[in-house]
Each structure stands twice: as C-alpha cells, then as structure tokens.
Amino acid sequence: MELNEIPEAFQTNLRIAIISSLMTGIKTFKEIKVITGASDGNISIQVGKLEEMGYMVSKKEFIGKKPCTSYQLSELGHRMFLEYVDMLERLIKRDEKI
Numbered sequence: 001m002e003l004n005e006i007p008e009a010f011q012t013n014l015r016i017a018i019i020s021s022l023m024t025g026i027k028t029f030k031e032i033k034v035i036t037g038a039s040d041g042n043i044s045i046q047v048g049k050l051e052e053m054g055y056m057v058s059k060k061e062f063i064g065k066k067p068c069t070s071y072q073l074s075e076l077g078h079r080m081f082l083e084y085v086d087m088l089e090r091l092i093k094r095d096e097k098i
Contacts, residue, residue, distance in 0.1 A: 001083045002089065009055050009077075010084050016039050016044050019081050022056060022073040036061045047071060055080065 001007075005024045009015055017036045021027055023042030027035070032043055061070050073081070 001080075001087045003087065006084070006087075007079065007080060009050060009053050012046070014042060014053075015050060018043070018046060018050065018071075019073065019077060020057065022071060023078070023081060026070050026072045029071070050077070050090065 011017065014036060017038075018032055019033060021035045029043065029047075032038075032047070033040065036043065037081065038046075040093055047056065047058065051058060054074055056071050056073050058071050062068065063088075
C-alpha cells in the first residue's frame with residue numbers, strides 16, 4: 001500500500017479507531033462506543049460501511065433479554081490494517097532520513 005492508495009476504510013478517524021480497537025479481538029457495540037467516544041449513530045454508520053467493505057463482521061445475539069451486537073475484523077480487515085500500519089512506518093522512516 002502506498003500513500004496515494006489508502007483504502008476508503010482508512011480515510012476517517014472513526015473507522016481507523018474502530019479497526020484498531022478490533023485488532024485486539026472481538027468488541028461489543030458498547031465497548032467500541034467507550035473506546036472511540038463516538039455517538040451511537042456515527043458508530044452504526046461506520047461499522048455498516050466497514051461491513052459492506054468486507055473489513056469486519058457482526059454477530060447479533062441476546063444476552064438475557066437484551067440485544068448485544070459484537071464485531072470482529074475479517075481476514076481482509078486484519079491484513080489491510082497491517083498493510084496500512086506498515087505504510088505509515090515506511091513514511092516515518094523515510095522522513096527521518098531527510
């Protein structure tokens with residue numbers, strides 16, 4: 001991945017925060033809300049877009065009588081995040097040499 005090829009998934013702070021939070025494992029909607037500090041509506045929109053792009057999957061279930069949605073990175077999401085981080089590291093190292 002190069003700077004001029006950054007996928008849409010990494011072009012907003014909230015999407016990057018969501019993907020980053022999922023690198024350590026499955027998170028519930030509430031956990032993502034706490035981690036990102038974003039509103040329910042913004043999170044819903046962004047996780048929907050990330051799911052459409054194939055970067056993550058959701059699982060809806062009931063815990064007791066309460067609905068609970070959890071999210072996990074797909075293989076594509078995990079691989080693309082690592083490529084994104086690698087690209088950022090290369091940019092930093094290149095700038096350090098200048």
